[in-house]
Amino acid sequence: MRVRSPALAAGCALVAVIVAMALLTFFWTPYDPADTTGGRLEPPGAGHLLGTDRLGRDLLTQLMLGARVAVVASLGAVAVGGPLGPAVGVLAGLAARWLDDALAVVLDILLAFPTLLLAMLVVAAKQTSLAAAITAIGLAVSAVVARLTRVLVKRVLAQDYITAARTSGTSWPRIVTGHVLPNIWPTLAVNLALQAGLAALAEASLSYLGLGAPPPNASWGRMLKEAEATVLTSPVAVLAPGALLAMLVIGANLIAQGIREQADPTLRRSR
Amino acid sequence: MKRQTALFIGLALVLTACGTSTPPAEPASVIDVGSLYEPQNLDNAGGGGQGVIEALAGNVYEGLFRLTDDGQVENLLAAGHKVSRDGLTHTFTLREGVRFHSGDPLTGADVKHSLERIIGDGSKSARKGDLSVIKGIDVPDPSTVVVTLSTRSVSFVYNLSQVWIVNDAVRDPATTEDGTGPYKVGTWRRGSSLTLDRFDGYWGERPDNDGAVFHYYTDASALNNALLTGVVDLVTSEQSPDALAQFEGDPRFRISEGTSTTKLLLAFNDREPPFDRALVRRAVSAAIDDRKLLRSIWGDHGILIGSMVPPSDPWYEDLCRLNAYDVALARKLLAEAGLPDGFTFTLDTPNYDPHPTIATFVKSELAKVGITVNIRIITADEWYTKVYQRHDFTATLQEHVNDRDIRWYGDPGFYWGYDNPEVAELIKRAETSATAETQASMMRTAARRIAEDAASDWLYLNPQIVVSSSRLSGYPVNGLNAQFPVYDIKER
Numbered sequence: 006m007r008v009r010s011p012a013l014a015a016g017c018a019l020v021a022v023i024v025a026m027a028l029l030t031f032f033w034t035p036y037d038p039a040d041t042t043g044g045r046l047e048p049p050g051a052g053h054l055l056g057t058d059r060l061g062r063d064l065l066t067q068l069m070l071g072a073r074v075a076v077v078a079s080l081g082a083v084a085v086g087g088p089l090g091p092a093v094g095v096l097a098g099l100a101a102r103w104l105d106d107a108l109a110v111v112l113d114i115l116l117a118f119p120t121l122l123l124a125m126l127v128v129a130a131k132q133t134s135l136a137a138a139i140t141a142i143g144l145a146v147s148a149v150v151a152r153l154t155r156v157l158v159k160r161v162l163a164q165d166y167i168t169a170a171r172t173s174g175t176s177w178p179r180i181v182t183g184h185v186l187p188n189i190w191p192t193l194a195v196n197l198a199l200q201a202g203l204a205a206l207a208e209a210s211l212s213y214l215g216l217g218a219p220p221p222n223a224s225w226g227r228m229l230k231e232a233e234a235t236v237l238t239s240p241v242a243v244l245a246p247g248a249l250l251a252m253l254v255i256g257a258n259l260i261a262q263g264i265r266e267q268a269d270p271t272l273r274r275s276r
Numbered sequence: 277m278k279r280q281t282a283l284f285i286g287l288a289l290v291l292t293a294c295g296t297s298t299p300p301a302e303p304a305s306v307i308d309v310g311s312l313y314e315p316q317n318l319d320n321a322g323g324g325g326q327g328v329i330e331a332l333a334g335n336v337y338e339g340l341f342r343l344t345d346d347g348q349v350e351n352l353l354a355a356g357h358k359v360s361r362d363g364l365t366h367t368f369t370l371r372e373g374v375r376f377h378s379g380d381p382l383t384g385a386d387v388k389h390s391l392e393r394i395i396g397d398g399s400k401s402a403r404k405g406d407l408s409v410i411k412g413i414d415v416p417d418p419s420t421v422v423v424t425l426s427t428r429s430v431s432f433v434y435n436l437s438q439v440w441i442v443n444d445a446v447r448d449p450a451t452t453e454d455g456t457g458p459y460k461v462g463t464w465r466r467g468s469s470l471t472l473d474r475f476d477g478y479w480g481e482r483p484d485n486d487g488a489v490f491h492y493y494t495d496a497s498a499l500n501n502a503l504l505t506g507v508v509d510l511v512t513s514e515q516s517p518d519a520l521a522q523f524e525g526d527p528r529f530r531i532s533e534g535t536s537t538t539k540l541l542l543a544f545n546d547r548e549p550p551f552d553r554a555l556v557r558r559a560v561s562a563a564i565d566d567r568k569l570l571r572s573i574w575g576d577h578g579i580l581i582g583s584m585v586p587p588s589d590p591w592y593e594d595l596c597r598l599n600a601y602d603v604a605l606a607r608k609l610l611a612e613a614g615l616p617d618g619f620t621f622t623l624d625t626p627n628y629d630p631h632p633t634i635a636t637f638v639k640s641e642l643a644k645v646g647i648t649v650n651i652r653i654i655t656a657d658e659w660y661t662k663v664y665q666r667h668d669f670t671a672t673l674q675e676h677v678n679d680r681d682i683r684w685y686g687d688p689g690f691y692w693g694y695d696n697p698e699v700a701e702l703i704k705r706a707e708t709s710a711t712a713e714t715q716a717s718m719m720r721t722a723a724r725r726i727a728e729d730a731a732s733d734w735l736y737l738n739p740q741i742v743v744s745s746s747r748l749s750g751y752p753v754n755g756l757n758a759q760f761p762v763y764d765i766k767e768r
Contacts (some may be wrong), residue, residue: 039639039640039643040640041568041572041640045571045572045575046518059572059633060633060636060637060640061572129655132652133627133652133653133654215627215632215653215655216627219625219651219652219653220625220632220633220635220651220653221636221639221640221651227632230629231629231632231633233497234496234515234516234518234519235516235518236497236518237518237519237521237522238518238521239518
């Protein structure tokens with residue numbers, strides 16, 4: 006399939022920069038992340054490209070390690086929400102009326118809580134760690150995806166060709182894999198790409214509140230929090246993690262838009 | 277967040293521009309105080325928090341004695357004070373002509389009521405334990421109060437300086453105020469401001485201003501912007517040295533630095549391995565560069581303390597040499613303790629600034645001597661139940677704000693569980709000693725003992741930084757025990 010969508014290309018490029026940065030940290034960072042010999046809030050310069058934080062740690066090193074946490078949070082949340090959301094959604098779509106109603110109510114309740122609040126509840130119940138944060142965000146993502154899947158599945162099941170398949174004796178598993186999933190997959194992919202960006206944002210918010218990955222794991226959210234007090238003396242410490250976070254979220258949104266453009270035949274024809 | 281900050285800066289610029297074109301015309305001189313500590317209610321014995329002390333102590337309510345900004349205790353509502361030879365009977369003569377804001381005269385019954393409120397069952401006062409030595413309170417005539425104690429208590433008068441005298445006719449001091457101070461509570465707009473109006477019937481010297489308004493902020497940058505734009509005239513306590521950059525070198529503002537009683541502790545659980553051994557605690561203390569940490573958090577402000585005693589306590593002594601930064605010594609002590617390769621422990625860290633940053637620093641310092649720190653982030657509530665109540669921790673970070681709180685090293689039941697009978701005895705005997713000199717000398721010995729034992733690691737003492745408009749003078753520089761009397765503040 007040829008990439009015809011400039012949005013998809015741009016999104017992939019933005020996300021690739023962040024992912025490359027995250028991967029690079031496994032082999033190289035400008036400084037040891039625990040090195041506190043840099044001096045307090047040094048301005049950007051030759052020794053430290055982006056300067057240092059309060060403890061004298063290199064800011065660029067922290068940012069790069071923060072990229073790792075952001076990418077892991079995005080992928081982790083999608084890894085939880087990706088299978089779980091559609092599974093629950095398909096189950097609700099196919100199930101008996103009472104089970105469908107029950108699941109719909111549960112999903113509605115989950116959706117009534119903002120992602121962040123849901124994540125805070127899970128983190129508060131468990132110990133704060135990156136895994137807990139990812140689980141929490143993943144659950145919130147699952148609820149959104151499950152709700153969407155349920156509606157999509159119901160729409161597909163109402164089609165005449167499903168009735169035809171049923172009357173010709175096709176089993177339910179076969180209908181799901183052969184007819185339902187191929188039809189709803191593009192929409193789900195768009196949604197998951199969007200959720201991946203939002204998951205990075207949610208992790209940053211949790212870390213900002215002190216509920217994300219515990220220190221010394223660098224996280225953009227906590228970097229923002231720590232830089233808040235020093236914004237006047239060291240604005241780059243606020244701007245840099247903010248800019249990278251924006252890059253990742255915009256990148257994910259562009260990818261989502263790109264997938265939609267690629268997958269939707271009506272959009273293809275209109276161009 | 278980024279957007280919010282940018283908005284604040286933008287607003288600050290706009291408002292500064294307005295401020296210079298139209299100077300505010302204030303016929304009455306009312307001092308606008310900016311603070312981060314809004315009271316929970318109006319009762320300092322009923323969980324009003326730090327904010328109620330800041331706004332009301334000395335301003336609205338007065339004690340029998342006053343603690344001055346340089347730590348001296350002087351007579352306030354007590355005109356005279358006699359102590360029996362055995363130190364057990366204190367006779368107070370009340371000042372004549374003192375009236376409450378409601379118009380009622382001050383009597384011995386009010387004093388009795390106020391003391392009973394502190395030591396009573398429902399009291400949440402920090403002084404409850406100190407004043408439990410009170411055995412009986414008699415009021416032989418309306419202007420005399422006789423208090424008998426179960427043991428001699430050399431800090432009794434000091435403790436009384438923290439007890440507010442409240443009209444005994446007031447049923448609910450959490451919502452209604454009736455004190456004897458130079459100001460009455462005007463309007464309290466919750467979440468926003470508390471107004472103090474000058475009380476014309478005040479018995480003492482007339483305040484240097486017509487009133488004060490405490491403006492409350494939840495965000496330090498918003499508070500600083502309020503000062504920059506002239507919404508407030510001063511900020512009672514700056515929380516970060518970097519916020520000061522915007523006031524330094526600006527002739528419109530003045531920065532003063534006093535000493536606080538807020539000590540940042542790396543508190544070990546002295547009951548449990550590995551920190552039940554002084555060798556290990558001393559090794560950890562020696563491995564952490566406190567000076568570098570203080571500089572990271574507070575820039576050029578604040579001081580190091582070698583024990584639990586800030587310079588404003590009467591038994592202060594510079595003990596920093598006892599636990600000085602010395603990595604070689606730390607390694608040697610670890611080897612002596614049989615842990616040459618270090619060990620691993622979990623550090624329970626409150627989730628609010630500056631604790632996570634400090635935990636990161638402690639981790640990187642201890643890594644150099646082979647000790648691995650697992651940082652566990654907990655909320656303030658969790659800290660209270662898990663660490664403070666259940667003693668379920670190995671080590672923790674916490675700010676200890678109270679004055680004279682070294683006494684907790686004499687209580688093995690306290691959360692850090694330091695159990696040294698010699699120190700407990702010293703602290704107990706110090707309190708029952710006949711003179712303040714003997715008391716101070718015993719407390720100095722106790723402070724030295726806990727330092728030699730590295731009972732905790734006292735990382736540093738916060739500075740108390742007030743930034744004010746340069747038109748103002750007469751504000752408290754130290755603000756001891758969180759009090760912030762405004763009656764001497766005047767505009768030039």
